[in-house]
Amino acid sequence: MSKRLEDFIKANREEFDDLEPKVDLWSRIEQELPAQEAEMVKKREAKTFSLGFVLRVAATVILVMGVSFLFYLRSEKTTSVDLAAINPEYAKQQMHYASLVEAKRTELKAIAKTDPQLYKEFSGEIAKMDSTYNKLNSDLATSPNQELVLHAMIRNLQIQTEVLSQQLSVLEQYNQMKKDQKNETKDI
Structure with missing residues (x-):
């Protein structure tokens, strides 16, 4: 089957080569490049965390650890023997x-x-x-x-x-x- 495809392409090569890229294609690509770079910069900035977010996460972690420690202390007290x-x-x-x-x-x-x-x-x-x-x-x-x-x-x-x-x-x-x-x- 691949042999038939190759033969078809060789036979019709001139018909495939009749399309040429437009003259202004490269200028449009160049114009879109700065816009794409700006989008990539925004994506990189979106991945970094703000100080407020980091502080909220740290406060949550400290709060959870404190509550866990209190439960641990409470369980230690209840294990005392009469x-x-x-x-x-x-x-x-x-x-x-x-x-x-x-x-x-x-x-x-x-x-x-x-x-x-x-x-x-x-x-x-x-x-x-x-x-x-x-x-x-x-x-x-x-x-x-x-x-x-x-x-x-x-x-x-x-x-x-x-x-x-x-x-x-x-x-x-x-x-x-x-x-x-x-x-x-x-x-x-």
């Missing part, structure tokens, strides 16, 4: 030791104003135990043996209480020793 439901006696002990630890920390802060370096060392030790307590507390909700984890939390608080008591004792002895040295220097 200690009394696990073991009422352990829950009472946990509350008792937690309040003791808090009271001793407050007392330690008040006494430690005289020697901040010593307080910094003491608070570093307590921070380690406190991070262990917080880890136990976060594991409590997902633990298969919640009573055991609660007992470990209570034991951690007991140890914190003992350590804080020892630290308070050391600070009191240290401050007493300072006072005694001041009195001895005054007497001389």
